[in-house]
Amino acid sequence: AQKVTQAQTEISVVEKEDVTLxxxxxxxxxxxxxxxxxxxxxxxxxFLIRRNSFDEQNEISGRYSWNFQxxxxxxxxxxxxxxxxxxxxYFCALSDSPVNRDDKIIFGKxxxxxxxx
Amino acid sequence: xxxxxxxxxxxxxxTGQRVTLRxxxxxxxxxxxxxxxxxxxxxxxxxxxxxxxxxxxxxILERFSAQQFPDLHSELNLSSLELGDSALYFCASSVAxxxxxxxxxPGTRLLVL
Numbered sequence: 556a557q558k559v560t561q562a563q564t565e566i567s568v569v570e571k572e573d574v575t576l577x578x579x580x581x582x583x584x585x586x587x588x589x590x591x592x593x594x595x596x597x598x599x600x601x602f603l604i605r606r607n608s609f610d611e612q613n614e615i616s617g618r619y620s621w622n623f624q625x626x627x628x629x630x631x632x633x634x635x636x637x638x639x640x641x642x643x644x645y646f647c648a649l650s651d652s653p654v655n656r657d658d659k660i661i662f663g664k665x666x667x668x669x670x671x672x
Numbered sequence: 673x674x675x676x677x678x679x680x681x682x683x684x685x686x687t688g689q690r691v692t693l694r695x696x697x698x699x700x701x702x703x704x705x706x707x708x709x710x711x712x713x714x715x716x717x718x719x720x721x722x723x724x725x726x727x728x729x730x731x732i733l734e735r736f737s738a739q740q741f742p743d744l745h746s747e748l749n750l751s752s753l754e755l756g757d758s759a760l761y762f763c764a765s766s767v768a769x770x771x772x773x774x775x776x777x778p779g780t781r782l783l784v785l
Contacts, residue, residue, distance in 0.1 A: 598781075601674075658771070
């Protein structure tokens with residue numbers, strides 16, 4: 556069964572600190588896709604990254620970086636030098652093999668991140 | 673701005689009523705998805721349409737229905753509303769499906785009194 560676990564419900568850090576948001580997933584498929592979305596206080600869901608299961612290279616985008624480790628079924632997200640604008644709820648999500656013809660995304664419960672000035 | 677539009681932004685109604693939420697996907701996207709976000713259930717997939725046809729169903733109640741029209745916009749109909757239906761309803765779209773990035777609209781916040 557598909558499952559996404561974000562064990563950290565809420566995290567608070569002081570501005571400029573680095574912070575890592577954990578994500579552990581479960582799937583029986585060999586082909587799958589992982590996502591991170593950000594939900595700021597305004598409520599919209601903003602796409603951050605998509606990674607397929609065959610690409611284990613870490614990715615960096617500005618202050619954001621992602622560490623994908625198939626061996627531990629984890630797809631962690633790190634914000635470097637955090638800023639107050641990073642305060643939001645962050646969701647990790649999983650989409651399984653296209654063979655299933657079921658394209659839904661399974662979301663984790665989210666991690667609420669507070670960046671304190 | 674994701675390019676996905678949803679109307680209305682807010683909706684307040686009473687129990688037992690029926691409402692319709694509307695979604696216009698990004699230009700060129702054939703798949704539309706509906707999700708419900710509530711405090712206790714988190715973000716839950718409701719239903720997906722691809723090019724006018726239902727493709728996948730999730731935790732959608734029988735009181736809820738959806739459709740996708742020839743111009744690819746979609747409507748989610750919620751009937752016999754209950755207090756527990758109060759939630760944020762998101763529409764998302766993607767080019768086709770199958771692991772592609774889904775871009776989300778701003779959501780419709782429904783409050784059932």
